[in-house]
Amino acid sequence: MAGASQPDGRRAFVVGGSGQIGGWLMRELAARGVSAVGTYASTPFQGLVALQAAQLEAAACELRAHRPDVVYYPAGFTWVDGCERDPERAYSANLHEPLNLARAARDLGARFIYFSTDYVFDGIRGPYAEDAPTNPLSVYGKAKRDAELAIAEELGPLGLVVRTSWVFGPERQGKNFAYQLVRTLSSGQELVCPGDQISSPSYGPDVAHAVVELAERNLAGLIHVVGPEVMDRVGFAQAIAQAFALDPGLIRGKPTAELGQGAPRPLNGGLLTPRLDSLLPGIMRPLQASLADFQAKLHDPQLAGWVKPVN
Template identity: 65%
Template sequence: MSHRSTAAAVRMRAVVIGGSGQLGGWLLRVLAERGHDASGTFATTAFPGLVPLDAANQTAAADWVRDQKADVVFYPAGFTWVDGCERDPGKARAANVEQPLNLARAAATIGARFVYFSTDYVFDGRNGPYDEASEPRPLSVYGQAKLEAEQALADTLGERLLVARTTWVYGPERQGKNFAYQLVKALREGRSLPSPSDQVSTPSYGPDVAQAVVRLIEQGRSGLVHVAGPDLIDRVTFAKTLARAFGLDAELIQARTTAELAQGAPRPLNSGLLIPRLDAWLPGLMRPLSECLRDFQIRLNEPGGWVRPLTPNLDA
């Protein structure tokens, strides 16, 4: 399927909470490319055109959302540091449950739809990959908070809610924080990079995730949908594939078990997301890893440097 963005038939007014983040940035870009009117917010990292918004200030944040008179509110924000969530369950619940629920209620008062981004961490990783009918069983504080949010939002919004679960999101992004940037920085400095050999999932390319979710909203879809890449691979294979794509020494990647890495929160090991629902609605939109990595390199050299991160560039 071609990934050229063509203007949508009906123009939407959209708000993206967390527009400075990886998915938030791509949502804003895809919305603009498809002819929609979109505004984005930031919490800590400012970019041109974004509005400061503290979702923890629930009254002010809800007032701002209502004032936007949007047709749809996207919420790719939240506290996504899995080990940090394990250490601070209160913050995890506030950022991933209470704050989006507050803004969803505000969106409902103006008749707007709400899009919440969730994760495969709602599963225990024993029998993945999972489709939308699989029973959630989170292992971590982060996964539990995401599942609680899914359920509370569904109870509150009904058909006005779209929950998009994704996982291992990578690709070009303005802050340069995702795993691909961390890997390239370490390998360029000649440092070894320990990587879990027993964690399996479905890497998801950020621009494709954003494209899929915007198109689903254009189609009027609601409910739960998995939005993930088609490749089911372990983290070491993923890391070595990234290294080779950028001409770096894949031998610096050291395979370790999750137990050896002693990560703070439990991880779903045999995980990943199947996308039967997305493939029925938007066939073939999520591209394979090899094609996405070629696109990644092309986008890093786009005129204007929209995706050049604040940290050292991949293409420096």
């Protein structure tokens, strides 16, 4: 499938193919007949190649060897409190390492798609559209914002930044909030959530579907890709609990100020999607439909052995 005769966008390189969004990007690309190479850092799923983005020259070399048309970068150091404790690693993994590969992509004439977050905002007046001014509160948010700016400046029309938020759904590693919730509530334990943090739940398979569609249309700049609802974390948790027939009474909301999280959080966050709505209306399913599809995928024989069971 890969070859000189393929049209633009038919060879992809996914840094973080073992992750939540990266896994769905790999499936989405395969379903479209795109030849995609995916990488892992510490979780070696079959078919992926090893890549440590911190090994700058080796990582760039690996990327160049595959001569992609499009590079997706759903990777980085995403533990927000860990970033606050280790700013050097946060800036390295979320800014310098992706920028190194963004430059390698640009030098090949390939497009580069970077994944960012609503943590680039302060959460005073969310939800935010693409043109809202950023003001990150945390090291994670600052590193992401700096990466957004650097990619826009250095890649111009070859760069696309996708901001997303609260990504959930079936995945290979089983790490996201929905998995944690199902594991906790199924064992009869209480789940404490920040009741005052508001954002946009986003269904992982739909995020990947939308982003590949945007990439194949050669879109550049900044585009928000999130689900249509803006809600608080307790409401989100209760919706997941109900979908999995678990007791929502075990979910307890607490103010962020009492949780002792290491990094400050934007409270009234979330993203508006004017660009996505005009380009691909309805591509992100509402929460209830996403939860129904989540259940269906957990029981889909074609995904058995790929999607991790919830418990």
